[in-house]
Amino acid sequence: MSGAFAFDDTYRARAETIVARYPEGRQQSAVIPLLDLAQRQAGGWLRTEAIEYVAAYLGMPKIRVLEVASFYSMFNLEPVGTNFVQLCRTTPCWLRGSDDLRAVAKEVTGCELGETSEDGVFTVVEVECLGACCNAPMVQINDDYYEDLTADSFRVVLEALKCGETPETGSQSGRKGSEPAGELTSLNGVGKGA
Numbered sequence: 001m002s003g004a005f006a007f008d009d010t011y012r013a014r015a016e017t018i019v020a021r022y023p024e025g026r027q028q029s030a031v032i033p034l035l036d037l038a039q040r041q042a043g044g045w046l047r048t049e050a051i052e053y054v055a056a057y058l059g060m061p062k063i064r065v066l067e068v069a070s071f072y073s074m075f076n077l078e079p080v081g082t083n084f085v086q087l088c089r090t091t092p093c094w095l096r097g098s099d100d101l102r103a104v105a106k107e108v109t110g111c112e113l114g115e116t117s118e119d120g121v122f123t124v125v126e127v128e129c130l131g132a133c134c135n136a137p138m139v140q141i142n143d144d145y146y147e148d149l150t151a152d153s154f155r156v157v158l159e160a161l162k163c164g165e166t167p168e169t170g171s172q173s174g175r176k177g178s179e180p181a182g183e184l185t186s187l188n189g190v191g192k193g194a
Ligand code: FES
Pocket: 088, 089, 090, 091, 092, 093, 094, 128, 129, 130, 131, 132, 133, 134, 136, 137, 138
């Protein structure tokens, strides 16, 4: 995709709301949320025209906006698949089996890390801690977290996405939040007068 970029009415209204949150003269502080809006409108990645548009919108040098877009892993500078799969590889997820999840991702999507599937349905990347370590191993796909994964449950999630279905998000083991996976092992007497 190439050519001019501009926020449509919906995204422009959102951008105006965000920019208005900052004090007069500090509107450039909105660069990250505006890049996020641009990426969402543009289908998951930021082509040069979108970066230039955000720069002009905020009155910033293009290079400053490109620096931000190229620094943060949540911004993509190349096209991505419909499902942007981010495998967490940091220690807690790794200890709990993230290598197995990477193998399943390759098997189901055909993607090596950093690749997009030929049908455009998946892009698979590895990222650092996504802040849900107590539900490790976990994976972020687009805006959703899939947690407490096993190789089998991750395969079910990916196969469902491949078929255009919407799998259940959150813990895949059935536990609520980050409650203990088994019986309580500490603070058992709290509230019981013990
Ligand atoms: S290590 Fe995976 S979410 Fe923190």
